[in-house]
Amino acid sequence: MRLFLFSFIYLLGLTALQAATLAEYTFEDPAQDEDFREIIEEMRCLVCQNESLAGSNAELAIDLRNEIYDMMKGGQSKGEIIDFMVARYGDFVLYSPPVKPSTYPIWFGPLIVFLIGGVVLFRIIKRKNQSSETELSEAEQQRLEKLLNQSNEQRDTNQ
Amino acid sequence: MNRYLRYSVPLIVFGIIAVFLYKGLGMNPREIPSPLIGKSIPEFSLPSVESAQTMINDQNLKGKIYLLNVWATWCVSCRAEHDTLVHLARSGKVEIVGLNWKDERVKAQAWLQQLGDPYTVNIFDQKGRTAIDLGVYGAPETFLVDADGIIHYKHAGPLTLGVFNETLLPMINDLKAKGS
Numbered sequence: 001m002r003l004f005l006f007s008f009i010y011l012l013g014l015t016a017l018q019a020a021t022l023a024e025y026t027f028e029d030p031a032q033d034e035d036f037r038e039i040i041e042e043m044r045c046l047v048c049q050n051e052s053l054a055g056s057n058a059e060l061a062i063d064l065r066n067e068i069y070d071m072m073k074g075g076q077s078k079g080e081i082i083d084f085m086v087a088r089y090g091d092f093v094l095y096s097p098p099v100k101p102s103t104y105p106i107w108f109g110p111l112i113v114f115l116i117g118g119v120v121l122f123r124i125i126k127r128k129n130q131s132s133e134t135e136l137s138e139a140e141q142q143r144l145e146k147l148l149n150q151s152n153e154q155r156d157t158n159q
Numbered sequence: 160m161n162r163y164l165r166y167s168v169p170l171i172v173f174g175i176i177a178v179f180l181y182k183g184l185g186m187n188p189r190e191i192p193s194p195l196i197g198k199s200i201p202e203f204s205l206p207s208v209e210s211a212q213t214m215i216n217d218q219n220l221k222g223k224i225y226l227l228n229v230w231a232t233w234c235v236s237c238r239a240e241h242d243t244l245v246h247l248a249r250s251g252k253v254e255i256v257g258l259n260w261k262d263e264r265v266k267a268q269a270w271l272q273q274l275g276d277p278y279t280v281n282i283f284d285q286k287g288r289t290a291i292d293l294g295v296y297g298a299p300e301t302f303l304v305d306a307d308g309i310i311h312y313k314h315a316g317p318l319t320l321g322v323f324n325e326t327l328l329p330m331i332n333d334l335k336a337k338g339s
Contacts, residue, residue: 046296049188059261060296063287088294090194 022054025069035078040065043085044093052095193294193313200227200308201292208259208267208281215282217308224334225254226327227302228278228318229290232266234298240317241274247323248277253331256280260298261287303327305334 027033037054043064045056053061053068064085071081085093097103136144200217207213228244230237248255257278259267264283271281284290293302296315303312311330314322 046191060287063291067288067291087194088292089296090192090294092191 025065027072032072036069036072039068039078039081042095044095046089046093187316189297189315191296191315193310195294195302195310196313198310200302200304200310201289203282203284203289203292205289206283208257208264208271208283211264211283215280220256220280220304221308222306223254224303224305224331224338225256225279226318227256227258227293227304229258229260229293229295229298229300229302231260231262231298232270233262236317237299238274240299240319241277243318243320243323244277245275246320247318248279252323252328254279256282256304258282258284258290258293260284260290260295303330306338 022037025033025036027036040054041052043053045051045053045058045061045064047058047060048056051058051061053064068081068085071084076084082094091097091103097106099107200220202217204214204216207215226247230240244255247253255277257280259281262283262285264285267281267283271278282289287295293300299317301314301318302310304310311334312327314327318327
């Protein structure tokens with residue numbers, strides 16, 4: 001329990017620490033502040049690839065945050081900053097890649113798989129419904145009756 | 160026939176997934192295609208590792224094919240790579256320009272003195288601003304640059320003789336053939 005409490009406080013401390021490192025970036029215009037936070041949330045830290053620029057404490061992430069901060073202070077727009085980053089680090093720096101031929105598979109692949117699954121499912125359901133509704137042919141009906149009689153006779157003799 | 164087909168569907172799907180997963184095993188997540196290939200190296204003006212008074216800019220580097228190697232003394236892989244660079248420099252197959260990244264001048268100088276200096280030019284990028292323009296996200300990284308300052312290839316991670324002989328050397332020979 002004590003260990004749990006300790007780790008909990010420790011984690012709280014960590015989040016506070018991170019908030020502190022981002023608090024140094026201040027803007028007079030709240031819209032700019034929002035843009036800045038959006039940009040660094042949307043950008044991947046290339047050193048630790050599963051962290052955003054906002055969440056990473058890697059040296060490069062800090063440098064890039066400072067660079068983006070300076071650019072925003074210099075009056076550059078969100079679009080200009082995104083172009084700046086993509087020109088240097090490629091689309092990989094963006095967490096949501098732009099829609100273009102080379103990224104069609106990741107954007108539309110899931111939809112296509114979903115559609116294929118839907119068609120297959122539909123066909124299976126349809127076939128099941130059909131097979132349960134099909135009536136027995138005359139020959140099959142006769143055979144069924146014969147089998148039923150047989151089993152009844154067997155049961156009689158067993159008794 | 161239809162039955163065989165139906166039972167083979169899961170096998171085929173499994174096969175496709177297996178191929179993708181197997182390919183994924185061999186892929187290096189650190190190798191990110193550089194958008195700078197085919198473009199000029201960024202403009203810069205930085206001091207040399209040797210002296211804060213000596214300035215080097217991108218124009219100084221024009222007129223020769225070279226490898227631009229980004230390194231630092233705090234980078235363990237750079238230490239592993241260094242002997243290969245020294246070996247390559249001695250072989251005379253290609254010139255190597257060093258970009259010392261976010262480092263301390265004294266440490267960089269000591270490194271080159273102790274381990275040998277494979278670089279014809281030593282650029283000192285203490286703030287890492289030029290490295291950002293080069294899209295550097297880790298050290299070491301090596302760029303192949305032609306006489307006009309155009310980047311033709313980028314290798315992330317330690318350069319090995321294998322990578323050099325198989326990938327870079329043919330490209331260098333191609334460039335030389337075109338240049339003459």
